[in-house]
Amino acid sequence: xxxxxxxxxxxxxxxxxxxxxxxxxxxxxxxxxxxxxxxxxxxxxxxxxxxxxxxxxxxxxxxxxxxxxxxxxxxxxxxxxxxxxxxxxxxxxxxxxxxxxxxxxxxxxxxxxxxxxxxxxxxxxxxxxxxxxxxxxxxxxxxxxxxxxxxxxxxxxxxxxxxxxxxxxxxxxxxxxxxxxxxxxxxx
Numbered sequence: 001x002x003x004x005x006x007x008x009x010x011x012x013x014x015x016x017x018x019x020x021x022x023x024x025x026x027x028x029x030x031x032x033x034x035x036x037x038x039x040x041x042x043x044x045x046x047x048x049x050x051x052x053x054x055x056x057x058x059x060x061x062x063x064x065x066x067x068x069x070x071x072x073x074x075x076x077x078x079x080x081x082x083x084x085x086x087x088x089x090x091x092x093x094x095x096x097x098x099x100x101x102x103x104x105x106x107x108x109x110x111x112x113x114x115x116x117x118x119x120x121x122x123x124x125x126x127x128x129x130x131x132x133x134x135x136x137x138x139x140x141x142x143x144x145x146x147x148x149x150x151x152x153x154x155x156x157x158x159x160x161x162x163x164x165x166x167x168x169x170x171x172x173x174x175x176x177x178x179x180x181x182x183x184x185x186x187x188x
Contacts, residue, residue: 015085023171055105062104072113123168144168
């Protein structure tokens with residue numbers, strides 16, 4: 001992995017997402033920001049993340065229903081599979097690549113591909129069959145925490161979209177081959 005792609009403290013890495021962040025560290029960061037600002041921050045629930053990514057019209061990806069390398073960073077998007085700068089897919093020309101905006105209906109960028117994001121919820125395969133219909137908060141306990149968003153190192157048709165096959169990881173999981181970042185902070 002290139003040093004400039006580690007984000008968060010590596011020189012010249014500010015435009016990149018921090019990777020290798022486990023759920024415990026992501027939550028600790030939210031708590032630190034809360035203490036520092038006097039406002040309450042947390043990871044979003046899976047339902048909040050999905051709504052921010054998809055909107056309300058059941059699209060497959062944040063921008064619509066099709067995907068190619070001009071919309072998102074997934075396997076074979078570049079010579080060496082690695083993370084891209086946050087906001088890279090904004091509709092501008094990037095060298096030989098004319099990007100398309102990958103913004104969701106709510107204006108959130110990078111919700112599919114590049115790196116996965118932690119959510120607050122415990123993961124349960126059957127949770128939505130018994131959950132409240134409006135604003136579900138996730139199961140009370142579990143072995144895995146929900147992740148969303150896909151990754152630069154996974155194939156497009158299974159993992160770059162929301163709701164892909166991998167939906168949970170152990171909270172302590174942290175591996176640069178499995179890039180993770182905290183999802184956008186939610187103020188409550």
